[in-house]
Amino acid sequence: RRKNIMSSGGLRISLRGTNGKTVPKLNIRLSRDRKRGGLPDNYEETTWEKLKMTIRAVHSGDSVSFSFEDLYKCVENMVDHKFSENLYNRFEEECKIHVERECEKLVEGIDIDDISFLSLVNSIWEDHCQQMILLRSLFLCLDRKYAHVNSLPSLWDMGLNLFREHIILVDVVSKKLLAGLLLIISKDRKNESVDTSLIKNLTQMLASVHLYSEYFEGQFLEETSKFYCMESEQYLRDHTLEEFLNNVDRRLKEEIERATYIDNRSCDRLIATVEDVCLRNKLPNIIEKGFDELIEKDKGNYLSIMYNLYERVDALDLLKEAWQNYIQVKGKELITDENKDKTLIQELLDFKDKTDRILIHSFKDNDVFYMALKNAFIYFMNERLNAPSVLLARYLSSKMITGRERRAINDNEFETILEKVMDIFKCINEKDVFEAFYKKDLAKRLLLNKSASIDAEKLVISKLKTECGSQFTNKLEGMFKDSDISEEIVSNFKDSVSNPTSIDLKVQVLTAAYWPPFATLNVNIPDEISSVLTLFSDFYYTQYNGRKLRWIHALGQCLLKANFPKGKRELQASFFQSMVLLLFNETDRLSYENLSSGTGLDDLELKKVIKSLALGRVRLITKEPKSRSIEHDDEFIFRKNFTTRKMRLKINQIQQMETQDENTRTQDAIFKHRQYQVDAAIVRIMKTRNHLQHNLLVSELYRQLRFKFRPIDIKRRIERLIEQGYMERSPEERNSYNYLA
Amino acid sequence: MQMVLAWKLSLSEIGEISQEEFLEGFKNLNCQNLDQLKTLLSASKEELNNGDNFKEFYLFSFKYGQGTENDLKRVLELDVAIPLWELLLKDRFPLLNEWIKFVQDPDQGNQNSISSDTWAMLLEFTTIINDDLSNFDPFDAWPVLIDDFVNYVQQKKEKNNK
Numbered sequence: 001r002r003k004n005i006m007s008s009g010g011l012r013i014s015l016r017g018t019n020g021k022t023v024p025k026l027n028i029r030l031s032r033d034r035k036r037g038g039l040p041d042n043y044e045e046t047t048w049e050k051l052k053m054t055i056r057a058v059h060s061g062d063s064v065s066f067s068f069e070d071l072y073k074c075v076e077n078m079v080d081h082k083f084s085e086n087l088y089n090r091f092e093e094e095c096k097i098h099v100e101r102e103c104e105k106l107v108e109g110i111d112i113d114d115i116s117f118l119s120l121v122n123s124i125w126e127d128h129c130q131q132m133i134l135l136r137s138l139f140l141c142l143d144r145k146y147a148h149v150n151s152l153p154s155l156w157d158m159g160l161n162l163f164r165e166h167i168i169l170v171d172v173v174s175k176k177l178l179a180g181l182l183l184i185i186s187k188d189r190k191n192e193s194v195d196t197s198l199i200k201n202l203t204q205m206l207a208s209v210h211l212y213s214e215y216f217e218g219q220f221l222e223e224t225s226k227f228y229c230m231e232s233e234q235y236l237r238d239h240t241l242e243e244f245l246n247n248v249d250r251r252l253k254e255e256i257e258r259a260t261y262i263d264n265r266s267c268d269r270l271i272a273t274v275e276d277v278c279l280r281n282k283l284p285n286i287i288e289k290g291f292d293e294l295i296e297k298d299k300g301n302y303l304s305i306m307y308n309l310y311e312r313v314d315a316l317d318l319l320k321e322a323w324q325n326y327i328q329v330k331g332k333e334l335i336t337d338e339n340k341d342k343t344l345i346q347e348l349l350d351f352k353d354k355t356d357r358i359l360i361h362s363f364k365d366n367d368v369f370y371m372a373l374k375n376a377f378i379y380f381m382n383e384r385l386n387a388p389s390v391l392l393a394r395y396l397s398s399k400m401i402t403g404r405e406r407r408a409i410n411d412n413e414f415e416t417i418l419e420k421v422m423d424i425f426k427c428i429n430e431k432d433v434f435e436a437f438y439k440k441d442l443a444k445r446l447l448l449n450k451s452a453s454i455d456a457e458k459l460v461i462s463k464l465k466t467e468c469g470s471q472f473t474n475k476l477e478g479m480f481k482d483s484d485i486s487e488e489i490v491s492n493f494k495d496s497v498s499n500p501t502s503i504d505l506k507v508q509v510l511t512a513a514y515w516p517p518f519a520t521l522n523v524n525i526p527d528e529i530s531s532v533l534t535l536f537s538d539f540y541y542t543q544y545n546g547r548k549l550r551w552i553h554a555l556g557q558c559l560l561k562a563n564f565p566k567g568k569r570e571l572q573a574s575f576f577q578s579m580v581l582l583l584f585n586e587t588d589r590l591s592y593e594n595l596s597s598g599t600g601l602d603d604l605e606l607k608k609v610i611k612s613l614a615l616g617r618v619r620l621i622t623k624e625p626k627s628r629s630i631e632h633d634d635e636f637i638f639r640k641n642f643t644t645r646k647m648r649l650k651i652n653q654i655q656q657m658e659t660q661d662e663n664t665r666t667q668d669a670i671f672k673h674r675q676y677q678v679d680a681a682i683v684r685i686m687k688t689r690n691h692l693q694h695n696l697l698v699s700e701l702y703r704q705l706r707f708k709f710r711p712i713d714i715k716r717r718i719e720r721l722i723e724q725g726y727m728e729r730s731p732e733e734r735n736s737y738n739y740l741a
Numbered sequence: 742m743q744m745v746l747a748w749k750l751s752l753s754e755i756g757e758i759s760q761e762e763f764l765e766g767f768k769n770l771n772c773q774n775l776d777q778l779k780t781l782l783s784a785s786k787e788e789l790n791n792g793d794n795f796k797e798f799y800l801f802s803f804k805y806g807q808g809t810e811n812d813l814k815r816v817l818e819l820d821v822a823i824p825l826w827e828l829l830l831k832d833r834f835p836l837l838n839e840w841i842k843f844v845q846d847p848d849q850g851n852q853n854s855i856s857s858d859t860w861a862m863l864l865e866f867t868t869i870i871n872d873d874l875s876n877f878d879p880f881d882a883w884p885v886l887i888d889d890f891v892n893y894v895q896q897k898k899e900k901n902n903k
Contacts, residue, residue, distance in 0.1 A: 716885055718882075719884055719885065723815055723857075735881050737882070
């Protein structure tokens, strides 16, 4: 009796009975034909029916009647028994039918509004995804053991492909879908409330079916471009620059935000599109619209925004040009308005403050912008000759002189002011003009003892030295030295005099080369004074043989001891004032003519002096007839009954505004000095070159000389030098010169 | 004629001739009698047609005009310069009259004398510059006086055209 013990697998073991002497024999035979091994004949069909029902149930949202394990096992069996291919294809067919049906829903609803259509698509998509997930987990075996092994699309991918081909790429659907997406984004941009998660879902859907880039992105960017092009043009036209800048700034931030719910992959291209349309195409227009005004009104925040925007699109160069241009134009305006000379320097300093501030706060202290600022200042500061240097010198001097204005500034403030003044000074080419006028005021300060602080004076000089070299400050330093040396000389003089004179003399000896030019006036010096002065001169000549002293009486000061009937007083007066007063020692009444011949002063000077004595705050003489001006037939009476509470009274000189005379003299000195410089330069150049053409000589001089000159002046100097034998016209070559050793 | 002789003899003072100059001069010129003198003079006149020779003659006239006194000053008084110009540049300088008016004009910088450089450059001016001043370049190395002269003439022309 044989028993078929095994009915599955391919193993048949037959055992013989134990009668006889037979050994149990194991007979193993493998059978290939196992298709139906263990499975009922129509297993495939019945199972498929089961599966098909399940698929349809899932697709229609009905509940599934079979258990998950059961279904899973069915699939596994199908796959194991080689029914995979059929199963796969039938599965695909079912899904296709379903997808097409879903599409019909969309087509039927094609006339609803675009946004609702989007929701519809979204819900279909979501359903699809859920269904596919479920189905895929059921048919997992098929996926793994068949699809994957045979390089066929996974079930999930298959589902996506079907969705793409039979829904999205259906003509009417695709058009409406795209239109809807663009519309909803547009609404979003217009700040209407939209469901951003809807957008996100749909773009993700497109990404999943690999249609994002080719189907959607291009159009999206184009719409973006159109939208912002229109918006920015409108803003540029109808709104202020500030509003425009704010808008661009805001929109850029918004779009970065938006990219998170559209697709982050598009972010860069999206931003680039916005930048192109809002900025790159309009860079000069934006600047033209109101950049200058922003600076004018000191709107640092908006300038910051502008800087940042231009930096983004690599257009800082344009901005820098506009910056430089603004400063040049505005600066030139400031400086060439002659009516504003009184406040020019302060305005310039304020202007520099403002531009520095903007540079640091809005332009991030950018080097290129710094250079632009510097060059702009240098440009316009030299657009007007002479006056800026003079005014700057005067401004600085006004901060050095004792008085109310100076007392109001402490040391730190002074240093700050000085720094700023130096900043402006560096920009001026005509530094020699500055030096001459500063020197003039310094001389007055030193001689009349009106310097607020010697430390401050020294500080100024050291800064000038750092900037221009020691040759520049040579004379200024010399002036200080003279003051020191004079003290020594005077004390030596006093020691040397055997009989102390009745007049206590203090002399300032000035080395003429260092000091500004002073006019010498010939006046009638009272005898007592004259003798003391001679005494001093004699003493001086014993010390310094070969020098010549020239008295500058206009700068003299006297302390007069006056015996008034109402009490003794001391009067501090200028030398000229003293001369007039001393004449009243003889008599109480003097005419103008008396005073004129007595003092030897010229009319202009004399009238000034008399005015200060007769018509100032302190009146020591009375004028007849009473009037505001001094005339030749006036008479003057000494006011014997004069009294004052102060023991020592200072008689104010009528504040001398810079006389035209003084100005002219200073200018002449500058001019002469420049002539020397030109001559020296020409000789120097000719010596090096030996032979040079006229035009080349002129251009070389332009290079070397700091100040501006006219060609005609050069020609005059050349003619002088030819006359003096330093050079000659070249006989060989026209229009050139030879150096004569 | 007198000038030509003076030039040839290298005299130093107008209207005077020293004994030394007389003897040395005529000896160097190989001129011993009146006939030879005549030949010499006409030959010299011919010489003056040559540009270089004329230039030498012209430059000599400056020194000659100075005499021995003003030698160091390197200038020639206008009242000597003007007659010299009239003599020397008569047919060689169409703008001569303008020039003379110009240098005497008190509005034009008030010259009292002429430097040797300007004197020399004037000759160049006559040879190089066209009558209508068309090729004058103010950026060339002309002396300032000549620049001013050109200006003067051009302004006058404009006034006349109006």
